[in-house]
Amino acid sequence: MNVARQLYQLQELDLEIESDQRALGQVTGQLGESQAVLRAKAQLDSEQQRLEELKHQQHTAEWEIDDITTRIATAEESLFGGRIKNPKELASLQHEVETFKTRRDGLEEKALEVIDQVEQAEASLAEIKSRLEGLTADWQRQQKQLAEEQARLEAAIAELKQKRQLLSEQIEPQAVELYQALKKGKGRAVARVEQGICRGCRISLPTTDLQRARGSNLVQCSSCGRILFLP
Numbered sequence: 511m512n513v514a515r516q517l518y519q520l521q522e523l524d525l526e527i528e529s530d531q532r533a534l535g536q537v538t539g540q541l542g543e544s545q546a547v548l549r550a551k552a553q554l555d556s557e558q559q560r561l562e563e564l565k566h567q568q569h570t571a572e573w574e575i576d577d578i579t580t581r582i583a584t585a586e587e588s589l590f591g592g593r594i595k596n597p598k599e600l601a602s603l604q605h606e607v608e609t610f611k612t613r614r615d616g617l618e619e620k621a622l623e624v625i626d627q628v629e630q631a632e633a634s635l636a637e638i639k640s641r642l643e644g645l646t647a648d649w650q651r652q653q654k655q656l657a658e659e660q661a662r663l664e665a666a667i668a669e670l671k672q673k674r675q676l677l678s679e680q681i682e683p684q685a686v687e688l689y690q691a692l693k694k695g696k697g698r699a700v701a702r703v704e705q706g707i708c709r710g711c712r713i714s715l716p717t718t719d720l721q722r723a724r725g726s727n728l729v730q731c732s733s734c735g736r737i738l739f740l741p
């Protein structure tokens with residue numbers, strides 16, 4: 511077989527390997543933690559903490575209400591029990607009961623506000639939980655697909671490399687060396703010739719070069735130096 515054709519095939523394999531390796535790099539880069547899942551988990555933690563604080567506030571308020579209710583009952587017992595006759599003392603007790611009741615009204619108002627906030631936090635927590643479940647399921651699905659794609663690309667690259675090995679063994683070593691050197695310097699070592707033009711540098715080739723390239727000789731473009739391949 512024409513050496514230029516073999517080198518062109520080698521280049522096709524190299525391009526395919528490079529493209530698969532780029533794809534593999536992208537796939538590997540996407541494997542791992544999901545920022546969206548991590549953010550949702552952090553939100554869940556902070557909302558859970560907020561809910562616990564609110565519940566603590568609610569219990570404290572309820573406990574204070576119970577306590578003050580007991581105090582009111584005790585004061586009212588003394589007030590209406592008939593044992594205390596001193597008007598000054600009675601007035602003072604009356605005042606105490608009123609103060610307690612005002613305070614209890616305030617505490618009850620505060621407790622209602624907290625209960626409202628607890629309900630809101632519980633709803634928000636449920637929303638975050640369901641969002642997190644969705645995100646986690648999406649992420650797991652995506653990771654599975656990526657892992658499959660990774661395995662597919664790795665297998666494809668291994669197969670291409672094997673093909674490349676077999677092909678390069680069939681080509682004369684000097685030609686492979688030239689190919690490698692040109693590839694290193696120019697990216698692509700072999701240029702197709704179409705309508706007498708080198709596709710590597712788009713210059714019109716002299717007829718003599720075209721004739722030589724048509725034979726079994728290895729001919730390099732006089733302008734860009736690439737190996738010429740006439741399909």
Ligand SMILES: [Zn+2]
Nearest residue numbers: 708711731734
């Ligand atoms: Zn050229």
